[in-house]
Amino acid sequence: MSNALSPSPSRSWARAFGDLRAGYQQRELWAHLGWQDIKQRYRRSVLGPIWITISMAVTAIALGILYAGLFGNELEVQLPNILVGFIVWAFISGCVLEGADVFIANEGLIKQLPAPLSVHVYRLVWRQTLLFAHNLIVYAIMLVVFPQDLHWTDLTAIPAFLLLAVNGAWVALLLGIITTRYRDLTPITQSVVQLMFFLTPIVWIYDDILRNPDPAIAERARLAEFNPFLHFVEIIRTPMLGQDQHLRYWVVVLVITVVGWTLALVALRLFRSRVSYWV
Template identity: 65%
Template sequence: MASSSTASSSTTAPGSAAATAPAAPPGVKPPGPDFRSAFRDLARGWGQRELWLQLGWQDIRQRYRRSVLGPIWITISMAVTAIALGILYSALFGLDLATLLPHVLVGMIVWTFIAGCISEGSEVFVANSGLITHLPAPISIHVYRLVWRQTLFFAHNLIVYGVMLLVFPQPLWWTDLSIFLAFALLVVNGMWVALLVGIVSTRFRDLPPVIQSVVQLLFFLTPIVWMYDVLLANPAVAERARWVEVNPLFHFVELVRRPMLGQDQEWRTWFIVSGIAVVGWALTLLVMRRYRGRVAYWV
């Protein structure tokens, strides 16, 4: 009897494993990396939108703090670049400036948003390492802040678009109001891209310069300063030109540019971009599920 009581007391000793690690109740999963935690991170980050909205606006004000024109420099830089490229490539391809310049300008506006989400997304967590290590907050806050900042840049560049409509009027219709839905879909894709490349680039620090170089290469492979329809009309290069549609950034740009120029929309583009959003978010949630908690140790 003594030995049995001794054995019983030894199994319930305060320092024993049974006392320190009680069994979880039936039906309750122990804490750990799962999809629920990934969704919770996104939801908590969205709930703190007053924080990242203010931080995103502060980023722009800080960048042009001692400037006389302030954020208007964003618009001036966009206008000068688009006009210079429009004049250059209209002379090279023998195209009417009134046709090519709106194409280039709107393409540059959309491309700036896309390139910003990719390039700055690769460094979004490294650039905010101080906040991540000292402020217990969801990592999605930094991505929301990045996408919001790029949205503000996009809004500033729309001033150039408004001036363009006065100089080169476009055949806009009420159906072109789908631009708001198209841009919302572009934002959804920009968020998963920034999250994915941000987490991977935080682990592998050699990726950001590689990503930035690839983005620069994709600029010339995407019909920003040249027109895809013109190549299709040329029988000599029409077959090879169709390979442009393999580039997903082509569909992102066309999704927003076509309604802004009053052109007929292609439902194929909507389906492709929506499909990319679904696949991209599925992959991003999988990466967040496994590596979200390690970002604070990698920065």
């Protein structure tokens, strides 16, 4: 009887799942903090976070014109791929890069505010979701300039983004715990993300390389599928552009989701109580 009433040890699955549950229940807190993050960042700016959208659009248009010439594609094909790729990549890279510092950046709150660790993760993902919504302005303008052949089946972009957000949460949680203990991993993470940008079909079109008349090049191009970021980009970009969707991308993403959350929960179970000392 006494064992049943005794508190759970700090390293327990109950505490780990309880942290995630309690953090979600405080959604008014992290939703407000996430919105305030954006307001504070652009407090003296007239356009606010729209500057991020403008900057991304200008870069995407410039690269679209450049790579359309390099690959011999029509601008109405190359540019939409790059624009949507940039929008999706901005969310992914934001979750990874800011996730690596999610607890370090909130050192003051962690030490002073008795809140679950997951609050800071939810806050980060919510902030990136708001920025993603801002960037959809570019997507809406693109649909007017370059109309896409969209169908009802392309609404799978919605569950694809939800899956993206779920993965962003475990990445931020796992990376946040590890980099709080080992600070040298932060610049390494930044370098890896920068490298993966070029290895992921953001400015180049994967299917174009697969259709290369040289079978050797087409075969080597399939090595790109070992890049997990490719699958995350394609599950949402293809429906947003009305393109054919492939089941293998969804299967890979779902497997990564299960494995990633398993690792994140193990890390949360083992080190949740230590983060406040590490920061």
